[in-house]
Amino acid sequence: MNTHICPSDGRDSLGALIGMVRGEIVRAIESDLAAQGADLKFTQFHMLKRLAMLGPMSASELARAVDLDGGAMTRQLDQLETKGYLRRQPHEQDRRALRIELTEAGEALWRHLHESNVATLERAQRTLSAEERERLHDYLERVLTALREKD
Amino acid sequence: MNTHICPSDGRDSLGALIGMVRGEIVRAIESDLAAQGADLKFTQFHMLKRLAMLGPMSASELARAVDLDGGAMTRQLDQLETKGYLRRQPHEQDRRALRIELTEAGEALWRHLHESNVATLERAQRTLSAEERERLHDYLERVLTALREKD
């Protein structure tokens, strides 16, 4: 007799599937980083990317942007500041907050990493048409919105 | 002068978006688990679900199924075994391997958690039509396949 409770329908649940995709994307990007000799993990790369794309912002804005705990953010900022890729400046309107900005070295690093990142994300979606990519993006944003609404 | 390098096009990259969605799904499921008084984190829930849906399997098969390192798997198995939700049995064909199977308590727990898990995943996709859910699933599987192919 078979002991499993739910007959498998051969489909992964959305949660499992998204977890797998995320894991592969992180691994692919970290592999790029290693290949280019960049001493960054995915999280630090993500911070760098956000800052490069959106410009300076406070630490908590950055934390929200990369979905990271505030405590973890402090420590990642320490590391990236030590490596010389960013600066903590005082925030102009809010004395509690910081203005995190890339240094020239940080911007240069981003320029160096930018291309292979684009290529990797392109590779991930290479079997999707432009329209399908658009829809995937749209669906994911709708799922995200649905999850964030309280009900 | 503006210091950011890449003008924002207002769109998150696929990587960032998927990371966010995964984070929200994990938080939602852990919130369910807490609400039902289940002393499980997402990873353990995921293991339980896999075992319930697919039946007994070896530890490394389970590790691959939930995308977890082998070392981490050993420790999670320790915990779930201590809680009484699963058993390590000898594998019949391979003396290196284990046959991980749910106990009656583990199956009962899964029956208890199953409904709210379905409801949460349904909630996540509530703004998508059946056809759109189908497509989302399809696109994600194609992205996963593309990422796993060496090139």
Add this chain to the structure above:
DNA sequence: ACAGTATAGTTGTCAAGGCAAATATGCGCG
């Protein structure tokens, strides 16, 4: 059967991240 290689599971070690507490500001209201 034997050597070499691959895989299963366990363990030690370490870095990353979540959570809570502490401190410093901001912000709204009487």
Add this chain to the structure above:
DNA sequence: CGCGCATATTTGCCTTGACAACTATACTGT
């Protein structure tokens, strides 16, 4: 202004997961 509450950052503590080293067993080719 002063009070109460929310937010920003930092730090300590703890859990989780990755990676490497190790043992045991399987597989492959000769």
